[in-house]
Amino acid sequence: MFSTDRQTHRQIFLDAWRKSNAQETLEPLESQLVEIMRRHPEYRPFLEDGERALDQDFSPELGQTNPFLHLGLHLAILEQLSIDQPRGIRDHYQRLLARLGDPHRVEHAIMECLAEAIWRVQHQRVPFDDSAYLYCIQRLADD
Template sequence: MFNPSQDDVRRFFCGVHAKNQGNQPMEAIETLAGQWIAEHPEYHADLSDADAAVKRVYTGGDDAQNPFLHLSMHLSISEQCSIDQPRGIRQAVELLAARRDSLHDAHHEAMECLGRMLWEAQRAGRPPDGAAYIECVQRRATRD
């Protein structure tokens, strides 16, 4: 899944949710995604119908958070930490998780940094700045 379409991503998470519900065996990436899905029961209804999920449009204006974007960011941060790429992200997220006493809360804070980095890169037409991303997570980890 190196360049999945929006439909692919939505079907992936819906499929993982279905496997979780049916106690079916999963591949490693599905198991990881399933753990984040379990942390977000508020998304289970959105994940229960893949065809409806593919058709749904999330505008951001109706206070409905896009569960697929949110879960994708959890999965991305997990993968970044597993390979420490960008270099230093694992330590920064671990420090933030220790300070917040919650990996889940740490991910949510790291998501804000990740989203900001991507938005700034896109707006400026330049590559994402991994160092700025890590600095943002580190700042959050060291403030009270």
């Protein structure tokens, strides 16, 4: 699934969406991706315009959200929850779910913490800080 090549990475999303729409059999990962994509109808134009989406740049400075990054962060969070890694994320998720009541809203809240942690890794060239990431989620659950 994971690739450092942007087009290859994006193609996985596009192929899963196409297969789903054609009612073809999906691999387990593809099923998970399609479920995430269905929760984001605002991204359907990108998913259905495959060739353009493969090469399109998305500029946060211009207020653009990269749908592939956003969907990928959802997938990363679901994977973290499935294996409870970093350890304790499941408990924080459950506490936040009790507070917010909607799993999708919880994923979006956690996504803010994950994006911040990834930004720190990229811009400060430090290892991923599990403790800071979990503390960010804990603060959301405690508010």
